[in-house]
Structures are given as structure tokens and as C-alpha cells.
Amino acid sequence: MGNKVLMKGNEALAEAAMRCGCRFFFGYPITPQTELAAYMAKKMQKNGGTFLQAESEIAAINMVYGASGAGARVMTSSSSPGISLKQEGISYIAGADLPCLIVNIVRGGPGLGGIQPAQSDYFQATKGGGHGDYHLLVFAPSSVQELADLTSLAFDKADEYRMPAMIMGDGMLGQMMEPVEFKEYVDLKDLPEKPWATTGTQMKRKKNIINSLYLTPEELEELCVKRQERYNKIMETEALYEEIQTEDADLIIVAYGTLARIAMSAVSEARSQGLKVGLIRPITLWPFPAKVFEKRAETSKAFLSVEMSMGQMVEDVKLSVNGKRPVYFYGRTGGMVPQQSAILAEIKKYIKNM
Amino acid sequence: MSLNNKLICEIKNMNLNINTIKRITCITGHFGSGKTEFAINYALALKELNLDVLIIDFDIVNPYFRTKDAQDFLKSKGIDVISPEFANLNIESPSLPPEVYSAFADKSKYVVFDVGGDEDGATALGFYHDYFKKEDYDMFFVLNERRLLTQNVADAEIIYNEIKQASRLNPTAIIDNTHLMQYTDSEVISNGIKLAENFASKVGLPIAYVTAAKTVYDDIFSLLKVIEYKDKLFPLDLFVGPAFVK
Structure with a gap:
């Protein structure tokens, strides 16, 4: 049976993310997503990356913002109430045109709700969640294999369009076990270049700025219009x-x-x-x-x-x-x-x- | 949640020996190694021997897909079930009910502890250390070669030692529960046995059982006839997880 292994959805997502070049994870544990962070804690350092359990979901998403601005392939994960906490950061990341992966293993809501599986964060994921004219790429896998495959696709599309992507699975997908086969680890050198990232000018180029604040309404509108053009192209070509x-x-x-x-x-x-x-x-x-x-x-x-x-x-x-x-x-x-x-x-x- | 509580076929477990089984059996192992499926089936096999059986959902790690899912079925078979008060509710509280002490007090019952995964789950056993000291017990370490963090002896040994330390108990035997769900074939089974043999000799324990889901039992059985594990084969019905992955 080749290289298939048996994994929980949460673990498979973590493994797939590291294999496609994610070397930074910032998060905070919450059921039914915790195995994802726990798996990252066990393996990320061995892969030469950074796992950090932040003091809160808000801190974690802002670390994602920083790492993404510096050009890293980076992610965070949580479940419904934790994703609500992250919304300000998500809006800032979208406003700064930064790629990252956000994982929501959805549980019952609103409020603290419960820990059993749900899909009631659809509005939050697809209609904003945070403020402003922005979208997330939202992927909804239905098996552990598809979860692994879409993790890699989500990172690639986020980079391609310079925008945050979300994997949305319900608690059942995070908790259930299925056979899964992974791609080989990618060489980080093979990831697409990010000429916009704040990696140091070496005195050879103009400095890059990561920002979501614009002083004139004209400039902000122009950016929103350009971003919308990208969204229109995505709506035309990326639906699955x-x-x-x-x-x-x-x-x-x-x-x-x-x-x-x-x-x-x-x-x-x-x-x-x-x-x-x-x-x-x-x-x-x-x-x-x-x-x-x-x-x-x-x-x-x-x-x-x-x-x-x-x-x-x-x-x-x-x-x-x-x-x-x-x-x-x-x-x-x-x-x-x-x-x-x-x-x-x-x-x-x-x-x-x- | 939808569960598959149907008995797949009427294969009986012939390998459980009333003269060698212990009154208390703890099922430990790596997270996702199949401890719960084995624990439920082990309890059912004990019941087949006409014993008074109690199974304890001792998992303080998993939020769902746990022994409590099969509670009604187990009770219908005359098996007592103790589970955390909050199991399968909308709250996660790693608390164990006081009824757990009855496992040590009532010596007429055969008790199966379905322990949570890794050292985090095994920590719960450590709390009852003084009680375990007073009585002979079995502690099985369940191994699935197709789990990514226990695919070789060295990796499996890390988890084994962590469990040993957290539980403050000594495992007594290895259970080879290697499978790949619907993709389980002779290659999967024989690789599992190879790892279990190497691992068992490394840690100096016997292999108590080699499991096979009843859905693949006939194939596995014909394979195992030619090797030495025929008398250790342990057929499994499947109880936990969503019905659509069965």
C-alpha cells in the first residue's frame, strides 16, 4: 500500500503544511483543533522551523502578519471562537496583501458554543469576518486526503494572489482518521520568490513597506479597486x-x-x-x-x-x-x-x- | 454522531485464555494507534468468557470518537461502562469520575482501562499508581506501523518510554494493531508484524495479540496460517468514528 499512513485530519494538515514549506506556526490550542498544534509542536523544530504557542489568538495572528511580511510561508490554526478573535489581524493581513494560511476546524457556536462539529462559520469565512472590502480563499475538504492536498494548494494560491487563504473543516474532519499519502518535502529554495517582502534591501533596492494604513482616500480606493480586480479574476478562474x-x-x-x-x-x-x-x-x-x-x-x-x-x-x-x-x-x-x-x-x- | 455498531460477522475470538488473562488490563499506546477499538473488542471477548466485565473510558485527551460512543451497545451485552461525566458533551474537562475507584474495590469484575493517547493520556494512570501497585495487571502497548510517528523502533520507543514514565507503570505486552483501514492488505500486515517483532525484542516484551478487522480477517487469516501468529490473532469489530469512513 505504498506510502499511505493513517492520520487524524488535524495531524495530516500539520504534516502537509510542513511538507509544502511552512516553517512557521503560531497558534493557541482549542478543541477540536488542538492535535494540529500538538503535532506542529512535536515536529516543526525537527524540520528547522518555529512552533510558537502564543499568549492568545490575537497575538498569534499578528505573528503570522509579521512572518508573512518577512516572506515566510506561515500559518495559524484555531476553531470557531478563536477564529473570531483573529478577525482584526486577518483584515490587516488582507489589507496588506499578504499570503498566509488560516485553519478553522469549526465547532458549534455562537459564543463559546460547544466542541462538536459544525459548519456555522460559513458567513464569517466567506463574507468577511473582519472589516473592509476583502476576501479569503476558502477551501472546504471532505476527506483527510483532500485536506492534505488542499493545504498545499491553499499555500500556493495564497502566494499567487498575495492574499490569506483559509482551510475550513468541521470538527469531524479534524478528529477522524483516514489513510493519506503525502507529497515529498519541497525544497524551500523552490518556493516562489516574494520580491515585495521585507527581507532587507542590501542597499540594492528601494525598501519594501508592509502596511494597511493609507493617508489619502484616493490612494485607499485605488488599492481596493485593484484588489477587487484580482478578486474578480479569482471568481472567474479558481472555483472548485x-x-x-x-x-x-x-x-x-x-x-x-x-x-x-x-x-x-x-x-x-x-x-x-x-x-x-x-x-x-x-x-x-x-x-x-x-x-x-x-x-x-x-x-x-x-x-x-x-x-x-x-x-x-x-x-x-x-x-x-x-x-x-x-x-x-x-x-x-x-x-x-x-x-x-x-x-x-x-x-x-x-x-x-x- | 453516526456510528457503526453492527457486528460485521460472527468470527469468535478463540485466542483469549482465561488462565493467563489478568483482572485489570490497561490499553495504552500512541495517539490514534487504535486503543479504543481494541479496548472495546477486548471487553467483548472477556464477556464471551462469561466474566463480569467493566470498561472504563479513561481518555482525557480525545474530545470525540471514544469508548462512550459504544456505551449503549456494550451495556446491551451486559458490560458495565464508566466514562467521564462530560464525555461527548459540549465541554472538554479532563476529569475522571469517582466511580473509577470501584475498579480496584470490586475484585469480582474484570476491568479494561481505555487510556488516552501518548503520555498525556497515560498521565491519568499515574494518579492511581498506589492501587495498581497492589495487584497484578496487564498493560498493553498498542502499535500501528502505519501511524507516522511510530513507523520504526526508535520512534515508537520514544512514545513507549514517555507513556511508561507518565503512567508510572510497566507495560506487559505489545499489541500489533497495524492496519490502513480499507487499504489493509498482506503487505501492511506483514510490515506491521515485522515492526512489532523488532520493537518487542527491543523493549523485552512479548507480542500478546495481532489484530485484524473482521472485514479483512479471512485474507489475514490465510496469510497468518503460514506464520507463527495464528494463535495470537485477535479479530476486531469496529465501533468508533463516523459511519462514512468505514
Whole structure:
């Protein structure tokens, strides 16, 4: 079985990050993400990097800001309440056009909420969270293997577009174990150059400045417009999704992350009962894969967004379907996970009137 | 959470010997080595011997996917379960219930301690050191060669020594629990046995059992017939983790 090993999602993410060149981790432990930091603590130093448990989430994200400004491949990780604490720093990082990886292993909220899995941070991840006109690249893996693969992609895309990227997984993905195969360690010399980083001028170039404060509104607007042009390009080219049995589907289930796998088992069961049901699984939550919904709104009769929230992604599904078809919602929240049988019951409820 | 509590097939464990088992058995090992699956199956195997069995969810590390997940099933089989008051609730409190003392007080029961991973989990055992001193016990060290931090003898020994130190107890045997879930094949199993043999000889302990999930049991069994571990094979039903990864 080659080089496959068995890992918890949290551990796999940490291992994948170090393999693709991350040598700086700043964070603060929180359930259900703690194994990620614990794994980094065990292995980062052996890889010649720095693991630092900061005094708080706010301190950690500002260390990420500093290290990224100096050109490092850097990350932090936390879970919902901790990600809320980081929002000011995230907005500053986006405002300074810096790449980094932020990991949110989502638990129930709002407030301290609970430690069981949830997807109720969708709005926070995709619609801002912090202040200002900015976006994060948001990746939502559904297996431990995809978690490892997307970690590497998230770092690369963050560098390419000079913006923060987020991996959003629910607590279940962080805690569950699956076989995973990793890429080899990259040579740090092979990472893309960052000519904008504050690495010292050697008296050979103009100094680089990392900053998110602009004294004139004209200058700030110009930067926001330029950044938006980049966002527009990303929306056009970087959306990822998986589509299963949608071509002849009357009803299309929309689900992401681990929940998409439970939804898929409901789709399979519905198919075996002769019901024409398919699944669209967004892999990037921002950019949202709007085009596939525009396309499927032509062929299918309705959509059903299934989430571990009170209904958040369903808004993006509605925007993408643009009123052409009805969009329904089914969700559980607070750490409760929709079961296959419940999703199947929802499918039957809507499909019988089609 | 959705759990797979179904018995996959009716393979009986024939290798548990009532004359050699101890009243108290602690299941320790690296985080994610499969301690909980083994502990639950070990408790069930003890029950098959018509013993009075108690399993203690002794994990102060994992927030979910733990022995308590199988509590209803275990109780339906007549096995007593003690678990932390806050296990699987929306709070993480590394506290153990006072009922744990009953494991030492009630000598009529066979007790399985499902200990948390690494030295952090084993620390909880250290607290009961005075009680363990008074009675003979088994302490198994569970090993999975496909876990990234225990793929060779040297790495496994680091974790082994940390557990030994934190628990203040001496392990008595090795459990080879090497598997790769749905990708488990003869190569995975034989590499696991190789590591377990080398590791066992390094730390001077016997290999008590070689596990195999019942889903792959037939293949493994035909492989193991030709080698010496046939009488140590320990079939496993799977209880923890989300149903969709089974």
C-alpha cells in the first residue's frame, strides 16, 4: 500500500503544511483543533522551523502578519471562537496583501458554543469576518486526503494572489482518521520568490513597506479597486467543485465538507430507489462555484442545501440559481450532524411533488 | 454522531485464555494507534468468557470518537461502562469520575482501562499508581506501523518510554494493531508484524495479540496460517468514528 499512513485530519494538515514549506506556526490550542498544534509542536523544530504557542489568538495572528511580511510561508490554526478573535489581524493581513494560511476546524457556536462539529462559520469565512472590502480563499475538504492536498494548494494560491487563504473543516474532519499519502518535502529554495517582502534591501533596492494604513482616500480606493480586480479574476478562474450524478437529476443536493459524504450516501440510497437525485459539492466556498449552479438550473428542477448550520451557504446557492429554480434548505446545528436517513426523508419530501 | 455498531460477522475470538488473562488490563499506546477499538473488542471477548466485565473510558485527551460512543451497545451485552461525566458533551474537562475507584474495590469484575493517547493520556494512570501497585495487571502497548510517528523502533520507543514514565507503570505486552483501514492488505500486515517483532525484542516484551478487522480477517487469516501468529490473532469489530469512513 505504498506510502499511505493513517492520520487524524488535524495531524495530516500539520504534516502537509510542513511538507509544502511552512516553517512557521503560531497558534493557541482549542478543541477540536488542538492535535494540529500538538503535532506542529512535536515536529516543526525537527524540520528547522518555529512552533510558537502564543499568549492568545490575537497575538498569534499578528505573528503570522509579521512572518508573512518577512516572506515566510506561515500559518495559524484555531476553531470557531478563536477564529473570531483573529478577525482584526486577518483584515490587516488582507489589507496588506499578504499570503498566509488560516485553519478553522469549526465547532458549534455562537459564543463559546460547544466542541462538536459544525459548519456555522460559513458567513464569517466567506463574507468577511473582519472589516473592509476583502476576501479569503476558502477551501472546504471532505476527506483527510483532500485536506492534505488542499493545504498545499491553499499555500500556493495564497502566494499567487498575495492574499490569506483559509482551510475550513468541521470538527469531524479534524478528529477522524483516514489513510493519506503525502507529497515529498519541497525544497524551500523552490518556493516562489516574494520580491515585495521585507527581507532587507542590501542597499540594492528601494525598501519594501508592509502596511494597511493609507493617508489619502484616493490612494485607499485605488488599492481596493485593484484588489477587487484580482478578486474578480479569482471568481472567474479558481472555483472548485465536485459534481455527482447531476446530469439527469431532478433534485440536486448541495453540501460541502464531511457532510457532503453523508449527503452522498443519501443520494446513492435515493438513486437505488429510482429517484433522480444528484450532488454538487463546493470545494472552494470563496470563490463560490456559481457557474455550475447557473448551468444546472437549466436542467434540474430544484436544489436542496444541506448544512450543519441554520442556513448559510443556502444564500449563495440562491444567488447562483438566481430565482430560476426553488432552493430548499435542511440543516442541523449546535454540534448535531444530519444523518443519511434524515437527508433521504428531505429528498423524498421535495421530489414527490415534482 | 453516526456510528457503526453492527457486528460485521460472527468470527469468535478463540485466542483469549482465561488462565493467563489478568483482572485489570490497561490499553495504552500512541495517539490514534487504535486503543479504543481494541479496548472495546477486548471487553467483548472477556464477556464471551462469561466474566463480569467493566470498561472504563479513561481518555482525557480525545474530545470525540471514544469508548462512550459504544456505551449503549456494550451495556446491551451486559458490560458495565464508566466514562467521564462530560464525555461527548459540549465541554472538554479532563476529569475522571469517582466511580473509577470501584475498579480496584470490586475484585469480582474484570476491568479494561481505555487510556488516552501518548503520555498525556497515560498521565491519568499515574494518579492511581498506589492501587495498581497492589495487584497484578496487564498493560498493553498498542502499535500501528502505519501511524507516522511510530513507523520504526526508535520512534515508537520514544512514545513507549514517555507513556511508561507518565503512567508510572510497566507495560506487559505489545499489541500489533497495524492496519490502513480499507487499504489493509498482506503487505501492511506483514510490515506491521515485522515492526512489532523488532520493537518487542527491543523493549523485552512479548507480542500478546495481532489484530485484524473482521472485514479483512479471512485474507489475514490465510496469510497468518503460514506464520507463527495464528494463535495470537485477535479479530476486531469496529465501533468508533463516523459511519462514512468505514
